[in-house]
Amino acid sequence: MITVVLVLLACSILGDFLSLIPGVEPMADSALDAIPFRPSWWVTRDELRHEGDAEWYRDRAEQAIDDFGRGSSRWVREDGETYVLPVHMYRALSAHEALQIAARHDFEPSGPGAIVPARRILLRVSPSALATALAAVRQYVNDQHKPGDRLPPAREIADVLGLQHLHILKALRHLDAKQVTALTITGARVLKKKKEDK
Numbered sequence: 001m002i003t004v005v006l007v008l009l010a011c012s013i014l015g016d017f018l019s020l021i022p023g024v025e026p027m028a029d030s031a032l033d034a035i036p037f038r039p040s041w042w043v044t045r046d047e048l049r050h051e052g053d054a055e056w057y058r059d060r061a062e063q064a065i066d067d068f069g070r071g072s073s074r075w076v077r078e079d080g081e082t083y084v085l086p087v088h089m090y091r092a093l094s095a096h097e098a099l100q101i102a103a104r105h106d107f108e109p110s111g112p113g114a115i116v117p118a119r120r121i122l123l124r125v126s127p128s129a130l131a132t133a134l135a136a137v138r139q140y141v142n143d144q145h146k147p148g149d150r151l152p153p154a155r156e157i158a159d160v161l162g163l164q165h166l167h168i169l170k171a172l173r174h175l176d177a178k179q180v181t182a183l184t185i186t187g188a189r190v191l192k193k194k195k196e197d198k
Helices: 002-018 024-033 045-049 054-070 095-104 127-144 154-161 165-177
Strands: 083-086 107-109 120-125 181-183 189-191
Touching: 054 083, 054 095, 054 107, 054 165, 095 107, 095 120, 120 127, 120 165, 127 154, 127 165, 154 165, 165 181
Parallel strands: none
Antiparallel strands: 083 120, 107 120, 181 189
16 A cells, blocks of 8 residues: 555656646646546546536536547446446536436436445436437438448438437447348448348
8 A cells, every 4th residue: 555655656746847848737637537446536637726616527527428428438348338437527526416417418327336426427328318319220221221221330320310429339239139230241331131021
């Protein structure tokens, strides 16, 4: 334990010296932000500067949850379904406020024990949002494409439908599982031909 404290202290002193160089501080803050095992009491210089600033943390939580929806977040669990909102992303907010932000982006707590306000909140895409995305993708595929057509990438479909990329991607995976669409060797997704009833 003492070793960890000494290493953190040494890093802090080094950080103080490096902060004198223009442009290093924001880069160091984003690098320290990515450390998944950092203690809840540890703050970066930017977090310390904005301590108690609810608006700054609200924007930060909003950005993190928006990254979840775009599928570009580093805070996804191995299962690919659960997203972690660490406490340092919403420190000046209550967990309730963070959940309200998540709800606006169609995320909900990921089951019992998902909310530990002093550490993290586990989130998943709400089933109603997935159902909406699935219905929209089915409608889009049936209206715009015929069997054998190559479908556009998920991001393009998300832009056309005005839905989040992650929701569209999950809907397309559901259609793959139901064998409505199929992935080719090149990774392109095509609409499968319907089987003839005999």
